[in-house]
Amino acid sequence: MDNAVSLLRAECPLVHCITNYVTVNDVANAILAIGGSPIMADDIAEAGEIAAVSRALVINIGTLNARTVESMAAAGKAANEHGVPVVLDPVGAGASALRCQCVDRLLREVKFSIIRGNLSEVSYIAGYESRTKGVDSGLTAADADPVRVASAVADRFGAVTVITGAVDTVVGSGRIARIKAGCAEMGKVTGTGCMLSGITGAFAGAVSDPFEAAVAAAVSMGIAGEMAYERTKDIGTGSLRTAIIDALSRMDDAVIRAHGGISYEER
Amino acid sequence: MDNAVSLLRAECPLVHCITNYVTVNDVANAILAIGGSPIMADDIAEAGEIAAVSRALVINIGTLNARTVESMAAAGKAANEHGVPVVLDPVGAGASALRCQCVDRLLREVKFSIIRGNLSEVSYIAGYESRTKGVDSGLTAADADPVRVASAVADRFGAVTVITGAVDTVVGSGRIARIKAGCAEMGKVTGTGCMLSGITGAFAGAVSDPFEAAVAAAVSMGIAGEMAYERTKDIGTGSLRTAIIDALSRMDDAVIRAHGGISYEER
Amino acid sequence: MDNAVSLLRAECPLVHCITNYVTVNDVANAILAIGGSPIMADDIAEAGEIAAVSRALVINIGTLNARTVESMAAAGKAANEHGVPVVLDPVGAGASALRCQCVDRLLREVKFSIIRGNLSEVSYIAGYESRTKGVDSGLTAADADPVRVASAVADRFGAVTVITGAVDTVVGSGRIARIKAGCAEMGKVTGTGCMLSGITGAFAGAVSDPFEAAVAAAVSMGIAGEMAYERTKDIGTGSLRTAIIDALSRMDDAVIRAHGGISYEER
Numbered sequence: 001m002d003n004a005v006s007l008l009r010a011e012c013p014l015v016h017c018i019t020n021y022v023t024v025n026d027v028a029n030a031i032l033a034i035g036g037s038p039i040m041a042d043d044i045a046e047a048g049e050i051a052a053v054s055r056a057l058v059i060n061i062g063t064l065n066a067r068t069v070e071s072m073a074a075a076g077k078a079a080n081e082h083g084v085p086v087v088l089d090p091v092g093a094g095a096s097a098l099r100c101q102c103v104d105r106l107l108r109e110v111k112f113s114i115i116r117g118n119l120s121e122v123s124y125i126a127g128y129e130s131r132t133k134g135v136d137s138g139l140t141a142a143d144a145d146p147v148r149v150a151s152a153v154a155d156r157f158g159a160v161t162v163i164t165g166a167v168d169t170v171v172g173s174g175r176i177a178r179i180k181a182g183c184a185e186m187g188k189v190t191g192t193g194c195m196l197s198g199i200t201g202a203f204a205g206a207v208s209d210p211f212e213a214a215v216a217a218a219v220s221m222g223i224a225g226e227m228a229y230e231r232t233k234d235i236g237t238g239s240l241r242t243a244i245i246d247a248l249s250r251m252d253d254a255v256i257r258a259h260g261g262i263s264y265e266e267r
Numbered sequence: 268m269d270n271a272v273s274l275l276r277a278e279c280p281l282v283h284c285i286t287n288y289v290t291v292n293d294v295a296n297a298i299l300a301i302g303g304s305p306i307m308a309d310d311i312a313e314a315g316e317i318a319a320v321s322r323a324l325v326i327n328i329g330t331l332n333a334r335t336v337e338s339m340a341a342a343g344k345a346a347n348e349h350g351v352p353v354v355l356d357p358v359g360a361g362a363s364a365l366r367c368q369c370v371d372r373l374l375r376e377v378k379f380s381i382i383r384g385n386l387s388e389v390s391y392i393a394g395y396e397s398r399t400k401g402v403d404s405g406l407t408a409a410d411a412d413p414v415r416v417a418s419a420v421a422d423r424f425g426a427v428t429v430i431t432g433a434v435d436t437v438v439g440s441g442r443i444a445r446i447k448a449g450c451a452e453m454g455k456v457t458g459t460g461c462m463l464s465g466i467t468g469a470f471a472g473a474v475s476d477p478f479e480a481a482v483a484a485a486v487s488m489g490i491a492g493e494m495a496y497e498r499t500k501d502i503g504t505g506s507l508r509t510a511i512i513d514a515l516s517r518m519d520d521a522v523i524r525a526h527g528g529i530s531y532e533e534r
Numbered sequence: 535m536d537n538a539v540s541l542l543r544a545e546c547p548l549v550h551c552i553t554n555y556v557t558v559n560d561v562a563n564a565i566l567a568i569g570g571s572p573i574m575a576d577d578i579a580e581a582g583e584i585a586a587v588s589r590a591l592v593i594n595i596g597t598l599n600a601r602t603v604e605s606m607a608a609a610g611k612a613a614n615e616h617g618v619p620v621v622l623d624p625v626g627a628g629a630s631a632l633r634c635q636c637v638d639r640l641l642r643e644v645k646f647s648i649i650r651g652n653l654s655e656v657s658y659i660a661g662y663e664s665r666t667k668g669v670d671s672g673l674t675a676a677d678a679d680p681v682r683v684a685s686a687v688a689d690r691f692g693a694v695t696v697i698t699g700a701v702d703t704v705v706g707s708g709r710i711a712r713i714k715a716g717c718a719e720m721g722k723v724t725g726t727g728c729m730l731s732g733i734t735g736a737f738a739g740a741v742s743d744p745f746e747a748a749v750a751a752a753v754s755m756g757i758a759g760e761m762a763y764e765r766t767k768d769i770g771t772g773s774l775r776t777a778i779i780d781a782l783s784r785m786d787d788a789v790i791r792a793h794g795g796i797s798y799e800e801r
């Protein structure tokens with residue numbers, strides 16, 4: 001799909017996020033930068049109502065609590081009833097019993113269009129052994145195969161599944177995309193994964209095929225990270241954070257085409 | 268009033284904010300930048316106590332929940348009892364039943380000195396038909412007249428009422444100010460409205476006339492946005508956000524006088 | 535200790551933070567910048583579990599509420615049981631009855647390795663008279679002696695006690711360090727104290743002696759503030775904030791040795 005960014009900017013989809021308070025500002029600014037319109041609303045009294053009128057819902061469990069888990073479930077069900085695509089970011093899945101129970105429940109009660117996490121988080125969902133150290137990527141399950149893990153999740157839950165890492169893996173029904181974009185230094189800025197999940201929601205609200213939405217989001221975020229690092233590598237990670245939003249705000253389809261780095265295969 | 272900024276910097280008023288977690292950091296930094304001292308406290312056990320010793324209270328319902336709505340009401344009442352001016356930012360009023368009920372209740376239970384929102388939010392308060400898409404400005408009620416809407420709210424609730432947009436409208440008792448400052452790109456940074464409400468509280472804590480406080484805040488924010496956009500228009504919206512705080516931290520009365528763009532009329 | 539930063543970067547300790555939502559993003563990015571791995575988790579159902587597997591726990595009461603106070607206590611107890619060092623940042627202690635009660639309770643139920651606050655906050659803990667205006671430093675108790683106040687807290691609670699100000703004071707068992715680093719403009723960025731508490735946790739997770747950890751953190755933060763101010767003094771406080779994280783991400787032991795500014799004495 002060669003025009004995902006221009007389509008997104010033309011549509012300016014409303015993206016409802018129930019997300020963590022650590023990175024919520026960056027998620028909102030990333031969604032605005034790529035062309036969407038974010039709304040954060042996590043009270044159970046309005047979560048379903050807002051989700052129902054949004055073009056996408058993003059559920060991120062990074063700072064979940066007993067109150068917001070209920071709102072996540074309610075918003076997810078309302079989105080499902082109204083045909084609104086739902087993105088799950090299972091931050092820290094496997095790191096605590098609460099996170100495991102929350103993810104298990106959401107996967108039972110809500111149909112997700114796209115699930116995006118790091119290898120350890122998605123391995124938990126796949127049912128593989130996964131010991132997690134904190135919420136950061138690349139710390140465990142290093143020997144697992146992302147395509148195998150993502151395929152297991154995609155098949156079991158019927159969701160396009162994205163595992164981000166040095167190479168991002170996107171697995172849909174019958175299709176795999178591998179995306180070589182981004183840089184390791186993005187891991188030194190909190191919330192690059194959350195921002196990616198946020199813009200994945202924005203693309204999913206504008207692009208009808210969730211596989212194409214997930215690929216467009218991952219490549220946009222990766223390129224933004226590369227551009228930002230190039231600008232700020234001699235400055236530091238505070239500037240890298242700002243530059244990632246800058247790059248997202250200037251992203252366009254021509255930049256993505258010129259970058260390349262996406263390979264597709266059937267499965 | 269030609270010395271609002273210097274007065275604010277001399278007074279350094281304590282500004283109590285019960286505000287949303289999306290933009291709270293920018294609100295705090297904006298208040299510091301313009302010369303105030305922010306304190307965020309939203310538990311019902313301390314909200315009234317903190318409000319009572321503050322110089323201004325800012326209530327922003329952007330990520331309201333059942334718990335914080337009670338704190339907003341309690342803080343507002345305590346502020347009223349102690350003569351502390353209260354600013355309302357009715358983020359997303361009209362977007363959900365919860366937000367409508369919250370705004371209705373706050374307007375019944377608390378006397379506001381200043382109400383600031385976009386046209387859609389203030390139209391809801393005015394009782395006009397208003398369908399809201401998300402929390403962003405300019406999306407609906409585009410054909411309504413800001414002066415008419417703001418005047419209805421000002422008259423009904425006895426509050427200086429500010430509607431921000433391409434031109435900001437400030438309506439007080441017998442007075443109208445129109446402020447031409449700012450730029451459309453500010454809408455690509457989350458929280459420029461929240462920041463404005465925050466610094467409106469700071470000015471209200473130092474300047475005795477809420478109409479003058481509201482005008483000074485709106486023109487300061489608008490100029491900061493223009494200066495920031497001038498510096499960052501070839502860079503991106505991440506840098507624009509940072510540059511807005513930069514510009515607020517360097518704002519002074521001479522810059523405001525030199526800018527102009529404020530016109531007054533009676534009503 | 536001449537290799538604290540390199541040790542921290544080599545260890546990359548997991549740092550569990552229950553902290554306020556105003557500055558949580560900067561705290562996370564500061565911990566990442568200095569070489570740690572932050573995790574924010576404040577639900578009572580997981581707070582103890584996460585604390586138990588972390589290398590340090592940081593409790594910051596900046597936006598405490600009835601729910602999170604319970605989580606702070608539970609996490610603190612779990613950390614104590616598992617030998618995980620705990621850092622307390624008593625934001626606004628003395629500013630409300632709730633904050634006083636919370637601090638009193640935490641000090642009864644949890645053994646802290648390090649307590650870090652401004653003079654007014656630590657004076658409250660010391661039991662001295664302290665009237666607090668908001669959460670900012672330097673506003674009251676200006677005539678008190680930091681060494682006397684910190685020593686009283688260190689002796690009573692058996693915790694390394696840090697009072698930050700124009701000169702930072704670190705008091706341990708039998709030792710005092712005075713650190714001349716940083717600049718007044720850091721007070722114009724919200725959360726520099728919170729960031730310092732966060733990286734204090736990171737150092738405490740890598741350096742076995744909490745006194746050395748506290749000194750390394752304070753000097754790192756102070757130098758970062760100086761470097762950042764030097765770069766941004768003609769720009770503004772938005773850029774100062776970003777530059778502080780930049781400087782932390784480039785901090786190393788050689789920079790600290792070259793800076794000097796630390797003096798030690800016995801007590």
